[in-house]
Amino acid sequence: MHKMHKYRLRYAKYGPARFASHLDLGRALGRSLRRSGLQVAYSQGFHPLPKMAFGPPLPVGVESEAEFVDITFTGELADEEISRRLNAVLPTGLVVTGVLKLPPKTPSLMSLIDRFTYIFFFVISPEDAGEWDKEKTAAFLAALWQKEELPVVRKKQGRERRVNLRPFWYDYNFSFIEQGLLQVVVDVAYGPQGTLRPDELLPFFPSGWRLQKVVRGQAWSGGEPVLPVAVHRGRLRSIERNGQGIFD
Amino acid sequence: MYNAYEELFDRVKKPGRYTGGELNAVVKDWHKAKVRVALAFPDLYEVGLSHLGLRLLYYRINDQKEFLAERVYAPAEDMEAELRSADLPLFSLETRHSLAAFDLLGFSLQYELSYVNILNMMALAGIPLRRAERDGAGMGFPLVAGGGPGSFNPEPLADFFDFFLLGDGEDAILEILTIMAAGKEKGKSRAELKKDLQTVAGVYLPEFYRVEYLPSGAVAAVTPVNGAPPVVHKRVIPDLNRAYLPKKDLVPWLEIVHDRLALEIMRGCTRGCRFCQAGMVYRPVRERTGKLIEEHLAELLKNTGYEELSLTSLSSADHSEITELAGRLVACYTPEVSISLPSLRLDAFSPELAARLQGGKKSTLTVAPEAGTDRLRRVINKNLTEEEIIAMARTAFGGGWQRLKLYFMIGLPTEEQEDLDGLVTLARRVYEIGREFHGSRARVTVSVANFVPKAHTPFQWRPQAGIEEIREKQSFLRRRLAGAGRGLTFSWHEAELSFLEGVFARGDRRLSAVLAEAFRLGCRFDAWADKFRWDLWQAAFAATGLDPAFYTTRPRPREEVLPWSHLSAGVSPEFLWEENCRAEKGIPTPDCRDHYCTGCGVCTVFDLPFPPAKKAKAGGGKDA
Numbered sequence: 028m029h030k031m032h033k034y035r036l037r038y039a040k041y042g043p044a045r046f047a048s049h050l051d052l053g054r055a056l057g058r059s060l061r062r063s064g065l066q067v068a069y070s071q072g073f074h075p076l077p078k079m080a081f082g083p084p085l086p087v088g089v090e091s092e093a094e095f096v097d098i099t100f101t102g103e104l105a106d107e108e109i110s111r112r113l114n115a116v117l118p119t120g121l122v123v124t125g126v127l128k129l130p131p132k133t134p135s136l137m138s139l140i141d142r143f144t145y146i147f148f149f150v151i152s153p154e155d156a157g158e159w160d161k162e163k164t165a166a167f168l169a170a171l172w173q174k175e176e177l178p179v180v181r182k183k184q185g186r187e188r189r190v191n192l193r194p195f196w197y198d199y200n201f202s203f204i205e206q207g208l209l210q211v212v213v214d215v216a217y218g219p220q221g222t223l224r225p226d227e228l229l230p231f232f233p234s235g236w237r238l239q240k241v242v243r244g245q246a247w248s249g250g251e252p253v254l255p256v257a258v259h260r261g262r263l264r265s266i267e268r269n270g271q272g273i274f275d
Numbered sequence: 276m277y278n279a280y281e282e283l284f285d286r287v288k289k290p291g292r293y294t295g296g297e298l299n300a301v302v303k304d305w306h307k308a309k310v311r312v313a314l315a316f317p318d319l320y321e322v323g324l325s326h327l328g329l330r331l332l333y334y335r336i337n338d339q340k341e342f343l344a345e346r347v348y349a350p351a352e353d354m355e356a357e358l359r360s361a362d363l364p365l366f367s368l369e370t371r372h373s374l375a376a377f378d379l380l381g382f383s384l385q386y387e388l389s390y391v392n393i394l395n396m397m398a399l400a401g402i403p404l405r406r407a408e409r410d411g412a413g414m415g416f417p418l419v420a421g422g423g424p425g426s427f428n429p430e431p432l433a434d435f436f437d438f439f440l441l442g443d444g445e446d447a448i449l450e451i452l453t454i455m456a457a458g459k460e461k462g463k464s465r466a467e468l469k470k471d472l473q474t475v476a477g478v479y480l481p482e483f484y485r486v487e488y489l490p491s492g493a494v495a496a497v498t499p500v501n502g503a504p505p506v507v508h509k510r511v512i513p514d515l516n517r518a519y520l521p522k523k524d525l526v527p528w529l530e531i532v533h534d535r536l537a538l539e540i541m542r543g544c545t546r547g548c549r550f551c552q553a554g555m556v557y558r559p560v561r562e563r564t565g566k567l568i569e570e571h572l573a574e575l576l577k578n579t580g581y582e583e584l585s586l587t588s589l590s591s592a593d594h595s596e597i598t599e600l601a602g603r604l605v606a607c608y609t610p611e612v613s614i615s616l617p618s619l620r621l622d623a624f625s626p627e628l629a630a631r632l633q634g635g636k637k638s639t640l641t642v643a644p645e646a647g648t649d650r651l652r653r654v655i656n657k658n659l660t661e662e663e664i665i666a667m668a669r670t671a672f673g674g675g676w677q678r679l680k681l682y683f684m685i686g687l688p689t690e691e692q693e694d695l696d697g698l699v700t701l702a703r704r705v706y707e708i709g710r711e712f713h714g715s716r717a718r719v720t721v722s723v724a725n726f727v728p729k730a731h732t733p734f735q736w737r738p739q740a741g742i743e744e745i746r747e748k749q750s751f752l753r754r755r756l757a758g759a760g761r762g763l764t765f766s767w768h769e770a771e772l773s774f775l776e777g778v779f780a781r782g783d784r785r786l787s788a789v790l791a792e793a794f795r796l797g798c799r800f801d802a803w804a805d806k807f808r809w810d811l812w813q814a815a816f817a818a819t820g821l822d823p824a825f826y827t828t829r830p831r832p833r834e835e836v837l838p839w840s841h842l843s844a845g846v847s848p849e850f851l852w853e854e855n856c857r858a859e860k861g862i863p864t865p866d867c868r869d870h871y872c873t874g875c876g877v878c879t880v881f882d883l884p885f886p887p888a889k890k891a892k893a894g895g896g897k898d899a
């Protein structure tokens with residue numbers, strides 16, 4: 028038996044990959060690992076699968092700069108080699124931005140992550156753009172933050188349940204990229220206590236703000252960003268969804 | 276324009292159907308290409324991308340510097356609605372250009388019930404449906420072409436298409452595009468261009484043939500005009516080992532119907548089942564060598580990372596090296612990569628090999644008796660006896676399999692009540708054997724299709740069973756199979772669907788009007804039983820004054836000019852008629868690869884060597 032080596036990979040998901048479901052992603056990554064020729068460990072059985080453990084699923088349609096997956100290899104590899112060889116074969120829309128060798132008994136991503144940062148990119152129509160200046164936007168978000176109830180209805184197995192989102196909303200910030208182009212940063216809870224999906228917050232924003240896209244920007248654990256951090260020079264730079272490379 | 280579609284993607288189901296960006300997709304510079312081709316499949320992405328032929332042409336064209344090929348699939352209802360309300364044209368996946376912006380729009384014609392989707396796709400791109408209208412609009416619209424099995428009787432589509440390619444496309448497509456590039460450079464008119472295209476072997480231009488009808492509605496004569504040849508012969512690649520094969524393959528984000536690497540190991544089949552169109556029109560048998568297959572698979576696996584590979588052909592078990600090849604592939608790739616054949620037919624494979632291919636999992640095995648009695652099987656030339664089928668079931672269940680699938684057809688020529696009784700008895704006997712070995716865990720699926728006579732087969736003159744007859748036979752089977760036990764399930768096809776398929780399978784040009792009307796009335800995705808609207812189709816026939824029964828339930832005399840009589844797959848009509856007569860008498864015709872040439876004519880017409888003999892059956896299975 029080979030000695031097993033576990034690595035935590037950080038990756039970004041954007042462009043055509045943003046519609047890939049959790050299952051689609053597993054398939055795509057599995058196939059990429061085969062193409063890379065890296066010595067990945069497989070499960071037992073008739074249809075062995077590469078040993079991968081993903082972090083919390085990303086809602087379909089949302090882009091991300093902070094996705095994580097733990098992969099087991101049968102050999103020791105340099106962090107740089109893993110990212111280089113994988114990035115050479117990953118489909119457009121997936122890029123590995125950091126690799127970290129895990130010591131034995133590292134807690135799983137699912138148990139580690141307790142908070143996510145989401146960035147909403149809004150376009151405000153030209154007629155309303157002048158009206159939504161810094162002050163008005165600040166006041167609107169502050170008023171929303173002050174509320175004690177942000178009710179939504181969740182459907183689960185055909186049953187409807189009223190849920191208050193407010194306890195899962197941890198923090199916010201905003202900035203204007205230019206007039207009419209607004210970026211709202213929101214931190215939300217994740218874990219057994221509950222969470223909120225970015226699309227659930229949307230109805231609470233003004234209808235004149237047209238959503239361009241949502242990006243999961245960071246994952247947190249106990250107040251610290253989940254490691255590895257992004258060492259890739261790539262950074263989201265454009266909010267155009269042209270599906271082509273939006274990374275440098 | 277490119278970004279205009281993004282907003283739509285957020286609102287539709289499975290946006291991955293439309294976004295493109297799959298691994299190994301080829302995105303070329305639109306402006307640098309001399310000729311631009313849109314390869315279209317008139318069904319959903321998951322079905323269309325699964326189709327090997329279109330992927331082959333995609334790479335074939337894109338491997339040429341001066342040509343560009345992009346893909347498009349039929350939009351689902353939700354996307355169609357979004358496109359219409361946003362007033363955006365149907366677009367290609369790679370660069371999101373309207374289909375109207377291409378020089379050539381090529382449709383894959385895989386089954387008759389997708390024809391209305393073709394019209395919808397053209398309409399959604401603002402392309403006039405009728406060829407005459409496009410011709411009247413100068414060079415403003417693409418040439419619309421078709422290929423695949425449907426092009427062997429494309430007459431119902433004749434009003435809409437500029438040309439069809441009969442037979443193998445790998446080389447013909449480049450000849451077509453070269454002519455188009457030259458025509459574009461010289462500023463040729465559509466009429467001039469089409470005259471040039473007529474010189475390409477395998478290309479059929481319906482406008483160069485005048486069709487006249489008898490008062491009965493049958494075709495009186497098909498007359499070539501404009502110097503066209505009296506008969507268009509299909510295109511044949513003589514040697515598959517020297518034929519083009521792409522070095523990579525598309526890897527979709529979405530899970531598609533055939534989500535695996537596929538390599539065509541053989542083309543054609545000479546078993547000679549008299550109902551099978553593919554078996555007649557893709558003759559003769561041509562194989563790729565085991566060595567080439569192995570080398571190529573290694574390369575494709577490296578470039579795709581697929582976890583499953585499939586060796587495809589009409590009857591992969593007949594490949595002369597299959598046992599050795601499958602054995603070597605299993606040893607080399609499993610279990611990380613699993614290996615499959617389109618259907619693991621027990622009539623051709625030993626259980627040991629099947630077990631190895633299935634990775635020891637022993638999922639489902641398939642047997643295709645096709646008909647209920649030995650007599651009827653002789654009629655259709657599926658020469659498998661009841662005893663042999665029972666023996667196979669015994670081997671399968673005894674070898675550890677718990678699930679067996681049985682394929683049958685009803686409505687076959689000369690079928691009698693006895694044959695249906697035989698079907699029931701056979702299915703029940705097989706199930707009893709399953710019970711002997713596995714008790715209540717045994718599963719037998721009895722899948723019963725409705726026979727649809729197809730052009731270029733020995734049964735092309737035969738009447739098709741009507742809707743009522745099929746329904747009665749189905750309900751008889753349902754009743755008689757119901758009591759057998761919980762582990763035996765019966766599945767069937769909608770009678771109306773098969774009936775409509777039959778209309779277009781042997782239809783003539785007048786049916787173009789029915790297609791246009793059905794499209795106008797809102798028919799879409801007719802192959803999907805939940806979308807199929809028989810009421811609308813009936814209205815379309817009524818509106819055009821055509822009787823669907825004329826094309827289906829009527830026997831056709833030998834002298835009748837069939838609508839496809841000017842199109843040739845190489846198999847002679849005399850051979851087909853002879854086969855039809857032998858069927859009547861229940862005389863089997865052996866596979867020419869096991870015996871001697873049975874004179875179908877294809878090897879002679881194309882001056883090809885006779886197909887390679889089969890080696891000993893893979894692991895001792897019986898020929899079927």
Ligand code: SF4
Pocket residue numbers: 545558559560867868871872873874875876877878879885886
């Ligand atoms: S011409 Fe003869 S050998 Fe060739 S496919 Fe036909 S029957 Fe077989």
